Amino acid sequence: MLELPLWAWILAAGVLGLLVGSFLNVVILRLPERMKAEWRRDALDTLEMSSEEQTMPPGIVREPSHCPHCKHPLAVKDNIPLFGWLLLGGRCRYCKVPISIQYPLVELLGGVLSAVVVWKFGPTWPAVAGLVFTWMLIALSGIDFRTQYLPDQLNYPLLWMGLLLSVLSMFVLPATAIIGAAIGYLSLWSVYWLFKLLTGKEGMGYGDFKLLAALGAWMGPTALLPVVLLSSLIGALVGGALILLRKHERDIPMPFGPFIAAAGWTWFVAGDWLWQHYAQLTGMR
Structure with a gap:
């Protein structure tokens, strides 16, 4: 360049x-x-x-x-x-x-x-890929925020891009990307059905499964737990703030996709730094 x-x-x-x-x-x-x-x-x-x-x-x-x-x-x-x-x-x-x-x-x-x-x-070329990754997450978040829908027209290309980039070992190896995609999808899929069996309600949509699968393809399975925890934390903070400000009713469903996307992007650009500081705080080596 x-x-x-x-x-x-x-x-x-x-x-x-x-x-x-x-x-x-x-x-x-x-x-x-x-x-x-x-x-x-x-x-x-x-x-x-x-x-x-x-x-x-x-x-x-x-x-x-x-x-x-x-x-x-x-x-x-x-x-x-x-x-x-x-x-x-x-x-x-x-x-x-x-x-x-x-x-x-x-x-x-x-x-x-x-x-x-x-x-x-x-x-670098990873930066070019990272820009596309970022822009697609913004689009997915905006659509989910407005419509509570994560379109396959964006989720699937994001997933396939992560898998194809793994062939070049740009961010993770192919086996790691495939396992990350599978675990990302199945983890939320399992939570969805467990919640539905227990409550009779749908806690999230299939688009959320596909989005987490795409993040797993880009970053591998080790990123999934931090992403889920971060997205839950962001969702709790935003949801709590909206309820306190009386701009959102408790019974009205809130899209989870933007929080997954925000957590995924954060881990993509700062995961190493966050893990390093977490290890220092907890005394892990």
């Missing part, structure tokens, strides 16, 4: 992350709607039921960005990641309806996390 100082690579990764974050907003908003429309169409075809030709929601790549309220296409300057939202004062230029805070948050998250990945791995 080009001979540049590390800070330049980190800065470039941050800018790239902002740009990709803008695209991730499109994925988060449009992919679930496209999936629902396709499910509806396929269901009608399977049942051989006639229906009026439905209008498909906007595609992810071809259709330009527009205001979700007034449908007016956005100007180029309005699409500048993060700064476009700030310059508009958080409102649509045309209909003055408030723009969701999700847009700048996802863009900022993409920029910051991308910079951290390059700071961790340097200008």
Whole structure:
């Protein structure tokens, strides 16, 4: 790769992350709607039921960005990641309806996390893989947060990428990746069925199993227990805070995918550091 100082690579990764974050907003908003429309169409075809030709929601790549309220296409300057939202004062230029805070948050998250990945791995191929890993986790988290669904269209590619990268021994060996994927899936699958048998309720969805399987493929089985513990801790803190602030009812289900993704990304970039400090605190060697 080009001979540049590390800070330049980190800065470039941050800018790239902002740009990709803008695209991730499109994925988060449009992919679930496209999936629902396709499910509806396929269901009608399977049942051989006639229906009026439905209008498909906007595609992810071809259709330009527009205001979700007034449908007016956005100007180029309005699409500048993060700064476009700030310059508009958080409102649509045309209909003055408030723009969701999700847009700048996802863009900022993409920029910051991308910079951290390059700071961790340097200008290397593992950093490139880590960027893709990061962006896919952001998209999965955003979709699950909004819809409580983790789409296979993202979970499976993430899983297969982890398995294929293990052939290059980029992060783990092939056998380690396969075992990690299997244990990741079966562990949450077992918890799901045990909880359902005991309570008659579903505690989580199959998308959570697949996401943990993907994390196991990227980092191996030894990362799974810390990831589950971290995700449970993050979920408890966030859920408790929302209940205390009265912004979330106790009986309303909360998506677990974003917490798994946050814990998985944290362990991916800082697992060695966290384990080292945990060992020092507990006197382990």
